[in-house]
Amino acid sequence: xxxxxxCLFVNSLNFECIENILQFREDCIRRRHLVSLLxxxxxxxxxxxxxxxAHEVHSIYWQCISLLYFRSLPQGCYRxxxxxxxxxxxxxxxxxxxxxxxxxxxxxxxxxxxxxFLSEQSRDGCCSFCSVQMSDVVSWLLxxxxxxxxxxxxxxxxxxxLTCIFLLSTIDSTVQLPLYSKGSLSLNHWAxxxxxxxxxxxxxxxxxxxxxxxxxxxxxxxxxxxLTDKTDEVPKFLRFSSAGMEHLEKHVIEFFHExxxxxxxxxxxxxxxxxNVLGETLLLPSPFPAWMLISRxxxxxxxxxxxxxxxxxxKENGDSSIKELDNPTRTSDKEWKCPWSYTIIDYVAPTFxxxxxxxxxxxxxxxxxxxxxxxxxxxxxxxxxxxxDDLSEMLENIEELWLGPxxxxxxxxxxxxxxSKAVLENLITALESEFxxxxxxxxxxxxxxxxxxxxxxxxxxxxxxxxxxxxxxxxCCGRDRLRAFCCQTDGEALVTxxxxxxxxxxxxxxxxxxxxxxxxxxxxxxxxxxxxxxxLRNQEIYRMPSMRSIFLALTRSTNHHKDAxxxxxxxxxxxxxxxxxxxxxxxxxxxxxxxxxxxxxxYEWKGNAGDAPTAEELVLALRNHDxxxxxxxxxxxxxxxxxxxxxxxxxxxALLMGCSSGTLHCKGGxxxxxxxxxxxxxxxxxxxxxxxxxxxxxxxxxxxALLNSWLQEKFKAAKNCPKCCRPxxxxxxxxxxxxxxxxxxxxxxxxxxxxxxxTGEIDGSSNCCNCRHRRIATHLSEARRACRLPLIIGASPxxxxxxxxIRKK
Numbered sequence: 001x002x003x004x005x006x007c008l009f010v011n012s013l014n015f016e017c018i019e020n021i022l023q024f025r026e027d028c029i030r031r032r033h034l035v036s037l038l039x040x041x042x043x044x045x046x047x048x049x050x051x052x053x054a055h056e057v058h059s060i061y062w063q064c065i066s067l068l069y070f071r072s073l074p075q076g077c078y079r080x081x082x083x084x085x086x087x088x089x090x091x092x093x094x095x096x097x098x099x100x101x102x103x104x105x106x107x108x109x110x111x112x113x114x115x116x117f118l119s120e121q122s123r124d125g126c127c128s129f130c131s132v133q134m135s136d137v138v139s140w141l142l143x144x145x146x147x148x149x150x151x152x153x154x155x156x157x158x159x160x161x162l163t164c165i166f167l168l169s170t171i172d173s174t175v176q177l178p179l180y181s182k183g184s185l186s187l188n189h190w191a192x193x194x195x196x197x198x199x200x201x202x203x204x205x206x207x208x209x210x211x212x213x214x215x216x217x218x219x220x221x222x223x224x225x226x227l228t229d230k231t232d233e234v235p236k237f238l239r240f241s242s243a244g245m246e247h248l249e250k251h252v253i254e255f256f257h258e259x260x261x262x263x264x265x266x267x268x269x270x271x272x273x274x275x276n277v278l279g280e281t282l283l284l285p286s287p288f289p290a291w292m293l294i295s296r297x298x299x300x301x302x303x304x305x306x307x308x309x310x311x312x313x314x315k316e317n318g319d320s321s322i323k324e325l326d327n328p329t330r331t332s333d334k335e336w337k338c339p340w341s342y343t344i345i346d347y348v349a350p351t352f353x354x355x356x357x358x359x360x361x362x363x364x365x366x367x368x369x370x371x372x373x374x375x376x377x378x379x380x381x382x383x384x385x386x387x388x389d390d391l392s393e394m395l396e397n398i399e400e401l402w403l404g405p406x407x408x409x410x411x412x413x414x415x416x417x418x419x420s421k422a423v424l425e426n427l428i429t430a431l432e433s434e435f436x437x438x439x440x441x442x443x444x445x446x447x448x449x450x451x452x453x454x455x456x457x458x459x460x461x462x463x464x465x466x467x468x469x470x471x472x473x474x475x476c477c478g479r480d481r482l483r484a485f486c487c488q489t490d491g492e493a494l495v496t497x498x499x500x501x502x503x504x505x506x507x508x509x510x511x512x513x514x515x516x517x518x519x520x521x522x523x524x525x526x527x528x529x530x531x532x533x534x535x536l537r538n539q540e541i542y543r544m545p546s547m548r549s550i551f552l553a554l555t556r557s558t559n560h561h562k563d564a565x566x567x568x569x570x571x572x573x574x575x576x577x578x579x580x581x582x583x584x585x586x587x588x589x590x591x592x593x594x595x596x597x598x599x600x601x602x603y604e605w606k607g608n609a610g611d612a613p614t615a616e617e618l619v620l621a622l623r624n625h626d627x628x629x630x631x632x633x634x635x636x637x638x639x640x641x642x643x644x645x646x647x648x649x650x651x652x653x654a655l656l657m658g659c660s661s662g663t664l665h666c667k668g669g670x671x672x673x674x675x676x677x678x679x680x681x682x683x684x685x686x687x688x689x690x691x692x693x694x695x696x697x698x699x700x701x702x703x704x705a706l707l708n709s710w711l712q713e714k715f716k717a718a719k720n721c722p723k724c725c726r727p728x729x730x731x732x733x734x735x736x737x738x739x740x741x742x743x744x745x746x747x748x749x750x751x752x753x754x755x756x757x758x759t760g761e762i763d764g765s766s767n768c769c770n771c772r773h774r775r776i777a778t779h780l781s782e783a784r785r786a787c788r789l790p791l792i793i794g795a796s797p798x799x800x801x802x803x804x805x806i807r808k809k
């Protein structure tokens with residue numbers, strides 16, 4: 001009656017008329033553009049604070065849906081056909097070539113109606129949208145999740161909305177778990193899963209496309225075996241559940257079963273429309289400009305997800321004194337270019353971008369000889385110290401104002417639990433009996449293992465009672481700001497709890513060592529040096545762009561492991577003595593070359609000093625060695641491009657000590673780019689690189705301290721970890737000398753642990769996480785302290801990758 005597009009498509013195929021098929025294609029393109037314009041209009045009208053009624057926005061959504069299925073549908077019949085239109089967009093239909101548009105409509109409708117649910121305005125009943133329930137919105141978003149796998153930005157928006165809805169449901173219980181859930185997954189599981197899926201969506205698509213191309217290339221050459229087996233694992237880790245919502249729960253359960261045995265923490269910063277939703281729901285007198293979303297994963301425990309309000313960190317003293325250094329003897333034709341476009345961090349931490357710019361201007365003038373050398377040198381160092389102090393102050397504010405007592409969520413497990421099982425059980429019993437609180441034992445264990453004082457413990461426990469374990473606050477948020485939580489606590493119960501907390505802290509001591517942690521940082525927050533927050537400076541930390549990149553890295557480390565333990569994949573292994581170096585290829589870093597050249601010669605390492613090899617030679621070195629050392633300008637991409645590196649499948653671990661070698665360039669809606677990502681794509685287990693520009697002599701101190709820690713590992717006793725540190729004669733009695741860089745195939749072995757008899761049968765992270773002195777980032781914090789400026793220089797190097805074991809062949 002109204003010209004069904006599906007019927008038109010079927011008829012075109014039946015008549016086999018090419019003109020009709022081409023016309024149908026043109027109509028699809030036209031409808032795609034019209035839907036996009038209508039959704040932008042709906043978003044604009046919905047954001048104007050009630051100037052336009054909900055009915056006007058609803059009518060736009062009806063037009064969008066009708067465009068997908070009918071050639072013409074009278075606007076007045078939406079009241080009659082509304083439920084049928086919603087049913088159509090939720091179901092699969094013949095000739096549906098606009099699945100992404102369906103997902104966009106469902107996401108936009110959900111976001112708009114969600115704000116209507118949470119506002120105090122009455123709903124006037126203009127159409128069937130006014131009878132939609134919160135459970136309907138959840139179903140729409142779950143459908144949009146299934147449909148949006150090929151659109152990174154849309155997938156991120158959908159997953160963030162789902163995460164917030166599940167967390168907000170703890171306030172009034174209006175949202176149930178997904179209809180397809182049979183109770184095997186908790187609300188924490190769903191919220192944490194969708195949060196981690198929202199992080200690194202662009203890079204997951206890049207990973208998937210690259211590995212699929214590698215798989216096709218392998219098949220075209222007729223290659224079979226380990227490489228083919230590995231690329232067959234791609235759908236398991238990188239693809240989203242696209243078969244239908246009925247399979248979603250199974251997909252999520254499999255995800256949690258694949259988690260490695262070490263803490264992984266995802267961090268995002270939420271802004272935009274979600275901020276308004278959170279502000280209205282939590283009845284904030286003045287909404288916060290952003291919220292920090294933290295999810296902590298652990299293979300042995302239930303995940304933890306928490307929302308924390310974020311206020312801007314301002315600096316009272318304004319402009320940096322670096323401007324005073326401008327003089328004719330210190331001119332530079334270089335201008336600092338911010339590696340990211342505008343993000344929420346620019347609003348909540350505006351001093352950080354200014355610090356990076358001042359640091360660049362300071363370093364760009366450092367090579368010029370001043371007229372009054374001594375006086376200017378003193379002043380220059382004074383300003384460098386000020387930058388260091390400013391960065392220290394900013395990091396302290398982030399920890400205190402944003403995280404507060406919840407910085408414990410970012411710490412690794414203590415290697416030896418300082419708290420007894422009885423202490424843990426006593427606290428859980430008190431919370432359950434006195435406050436009727438459903439307690440997550442894993443979260444309590446993290447709190448007890450991470451708090452530094454009795455006041456922090458009391459604050460964490462108090463917020464657990466008040467905010468039901470899903471919300472928290474740092475120093476930027478007063479106790480009365482989150483007014484949606486009306487928890488009247490009995491005075492005697494609070495006294496009992498305070499005495500219990502005092503007794504617990506008396507039994508705790510400062511932990512000596514902790515397990516490593518992997519941070520999965522969203523694009524909006526990855527530029528910050530999280531590793532150098534005061535509480536994390538002694539913590540071994542690795543960065544990865546997404547959870548699925550972690551799975552892929554660990555899967556790569558187990559290729560040729562047919563009988564490996566099913567509990568958890570082993571960590572990669574590298575030999576620091578199997579190294580290739582590229583030292584001062586530009587020829588102008590004389591002091592750096594003098595510092596390291598003789599050391600490299602003493603170990604008889606292959607490499608180049610003072611000149612640059614060809615790109616082909618570098619690619620061969622990355623393939624045939626365990627470790628690549630680069631000491632030059634930038635990331636070395638001027639000598640071997642990221643595209644060439646990404647063609648590799650078994651790339652060396654890398655130490656890239658050039659300025660901004662670890663910077664990720666994030667421009668608008670494009671996928672982040674940077675040298676660390678290229679190395680990770682190519683199978684490098686870990687990459688240590690600099691987030692911003694550094695001074696050569698100070699970063700040389702860092703590099704020398706780090707190299708010494710790696711090379712001296714051979715002198716450490718095997719008692720650190722008897723299972724993964726077996727005597728060398730036992731491990732490698734049948735090992736041949738490694739092949740040279742002459743193009744011959746390299747011995748499969750040490751770095752990725754292909755042969756268990758040669759790698760000590762590393763049967764999972766349980767053997768390696770407890771070995772404190774055997775990983776590549778173990779001594780990173782000590783190396784930072786070797787810098788004269790431990791923050792503005794020492795905080796720049798970070799480690800991308802997964803925990804990588806160091807062991808000599």
